[in-house]
Amino acid sequence: MKKHNFSAGPCILPQEVLQKASEAVLNFNDDNLSLIEISHRSKSFVKVMEKARSLALELLGLENKGYKAVFLQGGASLEFLMVAYNLLHKKAAYLNTGTWANNAIKEAKAFGEVLEVGSSKDNHFNYIPKGYIIPEDVDYFHCTSNNTIVGTQMKAFPETKVSLVCDMSSDIFSRQLDFEKFDLIYAGAQKNMGPAGTTLVIIKEEILGKVEREIPTMLDYQVHIAKESMANTPSVFAVYVSMLTMQWLKDLGGIKFIEKVNNKKAALLYAEIDRNSLFTGIVAKEDRSTMNATFTLTDVSLKETFDTMWSAAGINGLNGHRSVGGYRASMYNALPLYSVQVLVDIMQELEAKK
Numbered sequence: 001m002k003k004h005n006f007s008a009g010p011c012i013l014p015q016e017v018l019q020k021a022s023e024a025v026l027n028f029n030d031d032n033l034s035l036i037e038i039s040h041r042s043k044s045f046v047k048v049m050e051k052a053r054s055l056a057l058e059l060l061g062l063e064n065k066g067y068k069a070v071f072l073q074g075g076a077s078l079e080f081l082m083v084a085y086n087l088l089h090k091k092a093a094y095l096n097t098g099t100w101a102n103n104a105i106k107e108a109k110a111f112g113e114v115l116e117v118g119s120s121k122d123n124h125f126n127y128i129p130k131g132y133i134i135p136e137d138v139d140y141f142h143c144t145s146n147n148t149i150v151g152t153q154m155k156a157f158p159e160t161k162v163s164l165v166c167d168m169s170s171d172i173f174s175r176q177l178d179f180e181k182f183d184l185i186y187a188g189a190q191k192n193m194g195p196a197g198t199t200l201v202i203i204k205e206e207i208l209g210k211v212e213r214e215i216p217t218m219l220d221y222q223v224h225i226a227k228e229s230m231a232n233t234p235s236v237f238a239v240y241v242s243m244l245t246m247q248w249l250k251d252l253g254g255i256k257f258i259e260k261v262n263n264k265k266a267a268l269l270y271a272e273i274d275r276n277s278l279f280t281g282i283v284a285k286e287d288r289s290t291m292n293a294t295f296t297l298t299d300v301s302l303k304e305t306f307d308t309m310w311s312a313a314g315i316n317g318l319n320g321h322r323s324v325g326g327y328r329a330s331m332y333n334a335l336p337l338y339s340v341q342v343l344v345d346i347m348q349e350l351e352a353k354k
């Protein structure tokens with residue numbers, strides 16, 4: 001039986017997507033060729049890329065609104081650099097909410113002045129800063145919607161006239177937002193969309209072409225848009241599986257549907273963390289992530305017992321990030337509610353044992 005996969009990334013994918021993907025590796029479209037041994041310029045693959053790009057915009061409700069979707073390589077980490085390369089003239093504002101935000105800030109500093117308008121570093125990033133002010137003379141404001149490592153999530157985004165740029169790697173397609181508020185959204189596929197190897201970038205085209213510096217070809221968003229994500233050989237397998245996952249989500253009822261499931265899963269687990277005196281949550285309650293729930297044991301001497309129990313129940317990937325410790329249950333779109341129930345049952349069994 002398949003394990004209950006709470007892995008933070010690469011993440012769980014729908015079983016039917018894995019099935020279709022494995023079939024395509026052997027025989028794609030009944031062409032008697034593998035998906036991964038045909039030209040990326042073949043009609044069959046061009047169709048996949050077009051479908052992937054249009055599904056991304058469709059799921060976010062951004063079709064015909066001046067946005068383009070591209071699938072790039074280099075991970076979300078390369079976007080930390082590309083965003084600044086393409087958008088930063090003089091000064092940009094960043095919200096520091098943890099490791100990933102911090103890495104984005106580090107890259108941007110090579111291109112101009114970086115204003116850290118808010119930071120939760122003072123408390124191990126266990127909350128989302130609020131009440132910060134974004135000056136109107138910055139080129140853009142960058143934030144991280146969901147902080148995968150520590151388990152916080154932005155519930156609201158600032159009202160500002162400046163361009164909003166957001167790293168949505170670990171909660172893209174998980175909840176409804178007013179996506180039109182954002183001028184650029186990026187997400188590494190391996191958290192909530194597909195396998196590692198591709199990054200989705202959604203860009204409002206009108207914000208590009210304004211910096212004066214020379215941009216290297218492969219780091220230039222305008223090149224990737226013009227070449228329709230085929231400036232060089234794309235990551236065909238990762239794009240294909242991402243496309244299947246987006247199609248799976250669309251068939252289920254899209255973000256509107258999955259958000260309800262995600263809220264149920266998160267509510268179930270957080271209720272147990274709060275009720276069961278053996279556990280305690282790591283981050284501020286109002287900023288808790290629906291995707292990555294972090295918690296610790298109140299009595300560390302129970303660690304071995306608890307670890308043995310969840311592992312025996314077929315649970316995978318529950319250990320916290322090495323920088324945080326404790327536990328992290330990642331509940332991405334494809335994780336069934338049932339898996340969360342299995343985890344909650346184990347937490348209650350531990351309590352009964354004590």
Ligand SMILES: *Cc1c(COP(=O)(O)O)cnc(C)c1O
Nearest residue numbers: 075076077100148167169170188
């Ligand atoms: C995992 C992650 C990244 C880094 O992604 P890579 O694709 O490995 O570069 C960046 N931001 C967030 C929010 C993440 O969760």
